[in-house]
Amino acid sequence: MxxxxxxxxxxxxxxxxxxxxxxxxxxxxxxxxxxxxxxxxxxxxxxxxxxxxxxxxxxxxxxxxxxxxxxxxxxxxxxxxxxxxxxxxxxxxxxQAGDPVPVDLNSAFEASLLRLKAPISENQASVTSESLPTLMGDPAQFTQLLHNLIGNALKYRGPAPPEIKVTAEKGEREWTISVSDNGIGIDPAYHRTIFLMFERVYSSSKLPGTGIGLTLCQRIVQRHGGRIWVESEKDEGATFKFTLPIPSGPLPHWPTGKST
Ligand SMILES: Nc1ncnc2c1ncn2[C@@H]1O[C@H](COP(=O)(O)OP(=O)(O)O)[C@@H](O)[C@H]1O
Ligand SMILES: [Mg+2]
Missing domain, CATH: 1.10.287 (Helix Hairpins)
Structure with a gap:
């Protein structure tokens, strides 16, 4: 040979x-x-x-x-x-992930709001979005991702009623989606650890939680080929950002949800 x-x-x-x-x-x-x-x-x-x-x-x-x-x-x-x-x-x-299909993030956003109806009205929160792109992935996981991030923005609110915005920016190879809030913010010392399993900033906090939400978000983003991070200062609100690749070529036209 x-x-x-x-x-x-x-x-x-x-x-x-x-x-x-x-x-x-x-x-x-x-x-x-x-x-x-x-x-x-x-x-x-x-x-x-x-x-x-x-x-x-x-x-x-x-x-x-x-x-x-x-x-x-x-x-x-x-x-x-x-x-x-x-x-x-x-x-x-x-x-349990299905094959990637085109997912309209606007629908994922609406679906996550539906699941957060109670805390949104209890907190008199305003949750808005700009027009979001359609990307390839698992629809249930995209909904879960937005649900976790918006849910956190509601939970870690400050004294003012929560104002939460979901926006998207197109780069050369990827989209960057931002979820920003006007809540209690996060000291930069914790920006990495909060993504670890069971890690919370105030573990004895009165706010219920297990510290897995962001770990789950990170795993979802990573398996779709993206990154996730936070930009924040204590008491200044927080902006969670994640990237997702721009689909290559035209998207196939499936009516909704999963392919068969
Ligand atoms: N929008 C936010 N504003 C301020 N702190 C946040 C926000 N999102 C997450 N955190 C902090 O990150 C920690 C980890 O979040 P997460 O993994 O969702 O777990 P949990 O919400 O169960 O505590 C939270 O305990 C909180 O301290
Ligand atoms: Mg959480």
């Missing part, structure tokens, strides 16, 4: 090895989803069931401390329940 033939074989072997590794890690992720959904949820349900029984029978009948401890246990059980649900969702970003 010639030298170049050897080289080809070597590259081929490398490709096969990395392919195998990728398949193995996908499988691991699916197994993880299974563990999260069944193996962790079942004992947690058991714990919460028995603590609820304790609460029902003994609340107010023993001493104040016991009441407090039971209450704290219930709170932690609830938090763990949402963490497991969020982890499960995170582990499914790759395994």
């Amino acid at each position: 010639s030298h170049s033939g050897d080289h080809c074989q070597e590259l081929y072997d490398q490709l096969e090895a990395s392919n195998r590794a990728l398949k193995a890690s996908n499988l691991e992720l699916q197994q993880f989803a299974y563990v999260a959904s069944h193996d962790l949820q079942a004992p947690l349900r058991h714990i919460s069931g028995f603590v609820e029984l304790l609460a029902r029978r003994y609340q107010g009948k023993t001493d104040e401390k016991a009441d407090l401890w039971i209450g704290e246990t219930l709170k932690s059980v609830e938090l763990m329940r949402s963490m497991i649900a969020d982890l499960l969702e995170y582990s499914r970003v790759d395994s």
Whole structure:
């Protein structure tokens, strides 16, 4: 065999090895989803069931401390329940994604607003968008992405009613989508860590949350070939930006949603 033939074989072997590794890690992720959904949820349900029984029978009948401890246990059980649900969702970003289809981000925006109807009206928030592009991807994931970012903008609001704007800017190779708010803002020291799993700026904050929302956003953006980051100062509002590639060539015309 010639030298170049050897080289080809070597590259081929490398490709096969990395392919195998990728398949193995996908499988691991699916197994993880299974563990999260069944193996962790079942004992947690058991714990919460028995603590609820304790609460029902003994609340107010023993001493104040016991009441407090039971209450704290219930709170932690609830938090763990949402963490497991969020982890499960995170582990499914790759395994449950459909083939990329053209997605009108205006529709994804409308769909996310529909899901945020209650907090939008409770906070008397104004949420607006400029005309957004149509990009290739998973429609449910684009909706989830905007839902998480707008949901955060509502949750981390400042004293004034929230004003949230979604805008898009076309670059040479990619679109940059911005979600800006007039909320509490984020100290630059935290701009990287907030994208990590379970990381929050104020972990003991009264605002509920598990710290997975942005990790999920990052994973969605990355698997669509983009980047996500935040521009903000404390008390000055925050602007989350993400890029998505401009589709190459004309978009195929599918009426809506997923291809079959
Ligand atoms: N729009 C925002 N304004 C201010 N802080 C934010 C905003 N979005 C996210 N954060 C900060 O980033 C942290 C991580 O966000 P996220 O991953 O969505 O988790 P969660 O909302 O469950 O805490 C939040 O706890 C909050 O401290
Ligand atoms: Mg969040």
